[in-house]
Amino acid sequence: MANILSTGTSALLAFQRALSTVSHNVANINTPGYSRQQVDFEARSPQFIGAGYVGRGTQITDVRRVADELANARVIDSGGELARLQQLSSMSGRIDSLMSESTTGVAGLWSNFFDSVSALSSNASAPAERQNMLGQANALTTRFQQLQGQFDQLSKEVDSGLAASAGEVNRLASEIAALNGRIGSAQTAAPDMLDRRDQMIRDLVALTGGTAVQQDGGAMNVFSAGGQALVVGVQASQLTVIPDSYRPERQQLALQTQGQTIRLDERVMGGRIGGLLEFRSQVLDQTQAELGRIALALGTTFNAGHSAGVDQYGDMGGAFFNIPAPVATGHAANGGTARFSASVADIAAVDGRNLVLQFQGGTWSATDALTGAAKTVTGSGAPGDPLRVGGIALSIDGTAQDGDRFLLQPTAQAARGLAVAITDPGRIAAAAPVQVQATLGNLGSAKPSAVRIVDAANPALRTPSTIEFLDANQYLIDGDGPYPYTPGDTVSANGWSFVLDGIPSAGDTFTMAATAPGSSNNGNAALLAGVDDRAALNGGSLSLNGAISGLTTAVGSAARHASYAAQAQATLHEQATTARESISGVNLDEEAANMLRLQQAYQAAAQIISTADTLFQSLLGAVRR
Incomplete structure (x- = not known):
């Protein structure tokens, strides 16, 4: 009778604990990282009664979580890569919006400025056209400066993100190390504690990328994408931010371990931190440098053309734009x-x-x-x-x-420093410094084309000159010569040149004279209007317009590539998560079936105890009689 009671009690206790496990599963159906738990039963050691063995009921041997380490590893790996790509895509999209939107990009104001230069070339003496050109130039340089300011803000956001992420990494690494110490052997650890550690590892790898490796004894070691140890057993390394050795205003990541501070190579980090660093080096810095190169090329080429013209006061043009010098900073x-003093020697x-x-x-x-x-x-x-x-x-x-x-x-800081150098519209050098005219008495059909300035620095550029043709095949310049001439040849001296359209006759003369103050000559403005189409970059193979279009396209392409990669990785991560959930996830239908089965078993065990009690009471009654 005692055996019946003991057997029923063992079953009752076992089924009660199994029901508690089922209810625990149901309660944690929405808990991130939870793995369903399963109770393992075994028969208790039987009792020998002489004629054989009689069973003594059941007992629980283990309450274990249902998990597949390979499936968990896939979720960890795919989660780290997804976090990196999502971070990169999000930040790259912001750069793309800045460059492509008409309200924030530079392309629209760039076109407006050169349209105003073209309008000036059509009416070089008009005050309104001159004022409009200055206004458009100021609007363009302000947009360059605004974009640089936005880039600086994004750089600060990266620094803040690195600092915040480093703090979160340190918290997670410390807690994982502490759990390693508390868990000890994975075989005897509480399932909920193992789930908690796995979830923290997933969160940590989402920040740094990398892998988790189980060592002997059950502890989990976590390494960053670059192989740096973040957690080894019960020891956790610490991430920190340090000033960049060249640019103290910029933050870099470093690992503090065993009393040393080791700067981390930003190219080998993964997770959200890797996405931030990749965005900064591959997208932000490159976009900033290219925008600066365009600003530098604009200022350099436009200034060169502007200095070759004459303003309304009759003076040679100076710099139209102020251009910052390249920056060279020493290592700490x-x-x-x-110390270095840098300047542009060849913009191409x-x-x-x-x-x-x-x-x-x-x-x-x-x-x-x-x-x-x-x-x-x-x-x-x-x-x-x-x-x-x-x-x-x-x-x-x-x-x-x-x-x-x-x-x-x-060029990294060129966009910030680009500014209009003049404020007086009369200082715009729209006129060519010299003009050539045919003498009224010329007998030939030759007509001079617009003067081209070959060397604006020539000291004799504006010295009056006379070109006299001895016949159709030779000419003198201020009595020097004769020089041979073939129709279509360029006539040049003192830094200027021009071409004749037609055939000169003997005695035909042409005079070269300095452009007078207040002239409506538009020779230089017409040249300035074409600066944006001049192949000034990449060794003379890329125009400024091409560079602007190329920058917008490159930024958009980088943002789209990051977005597509993030979408693809999201699908892979979803597949990995689904595979894990198919093994470890809680299924309500399955748990309901288990609960019903265990409930019936529990009731049956209770009935065994009730039967034992009835038998015992019958025995007591017989004894009393």
Whole structure:
């Protein structure tokens, strides 16, 4: 009778605990990362009664979670990559919006400015047209500055995101390490604690990318995408942000472990942190540099053309735009006193990419700051022989020591500093500095074309000159010559040139004279109106208009590529999550069936105990009689 009661009690307790497990599963159906739990039963050791063995009921051997480590690993890996791509896509989309929207982009104001230059070339003496050109120029430079300001704000957001993410990484890593210590062996650990650790690992990898590896004893070690150990057993490393060695205003990530601070290579980080760093280096910095290159090319080429003209006061034109110089900053660990003064030597050779200059063994070398590719360096750096690299000239002041490094940013800050240099509309050099006229008594059919300025710096440029044809095949310039002439040849001297349309006759003369103040001549304005179509970049193969279009297209392409990649990865992550849920997820239909089955078993066990009690009461009654 005692055996019946013991057997019924064991079943009652086992089924009660199994029902508690089922109810626990149902209660956590919406808990992120929860793995359903399952109760394992086994028969208790039987009792030998001489004639054989009699069973003694059941007992629970384990309450375990239903999990597949491979499925969990897939979710961890795909989650880290998805977080990286979503972060990259989100930030890249903001850059694309800035550059492509008509209200924030530069393309519309760029067209307005050159339209105003073209309008001035049609009416060079009109005050309204001059004022409009100045207004459009100011609007264009303001837009460049606004875009640079937006880029700076995005850079600050990246810095803030890195700092916040580092704090979250440290919290998660510390809690995972603490759980490793509490869990001990995975075989004896509480299922809920294992789920909690797995969820934290997923959250950590979503920030840094990387993998989780189980070591002997059940602890989980977590490594970043670059292989840096974040958690090893009960030890957690700490992420921190440190100032960039070249640009202190910019933050970099570093790992603090075993008393050392190790700067992390931003190219090998994953997760949301990797997305932030990739956005900054591959999208933000590149867009900023290219926008600066366009601003630099605009200022350089437009100034060159403007300085070749004459304003309404009869003076040669000066700079129309103020252009900032390239920036070269030293590494924080430099030991020498060297400083660089940088200027643009050849705008066609400037590609806008940041370069690292290093002094070693008495010579300077240069590498691409992003890829590490070597760049050609010429010159010594002395004032009369500057270093030349990537279209930039650099003069050195002070003395460099071996190992000293500098970051050269040819165009990164150019958009911020581009500004209109003049305020007086009369100072716009719309006129050509000299004009050529045919003498009224000429007998030939030759007519001079517009004067082209070959060398605006020639001191004799505006000196009056007379071109006299001895016959149709030779001419004198101010009595010098004769020079041979064939129809279509260019006549040039003192920094100017022109071409005759028609055939000159003997005795025909043409006079070259300085353009008078207040002239309505539009020769230089007509040339300035075509600056945007001039192939000034990429070695003379890319126009400014092409560069503007190319920048907008490149930014849009990068944003679309990141968006498509994020969408594809979201599908892969959903598949991995679905695969895990098919194994570990709670199924209400299945749990309802289990609950019904266990409820019936529990009631049956209770009936066994009731039967035992009835038998015992019958026995007591018989004894009393």
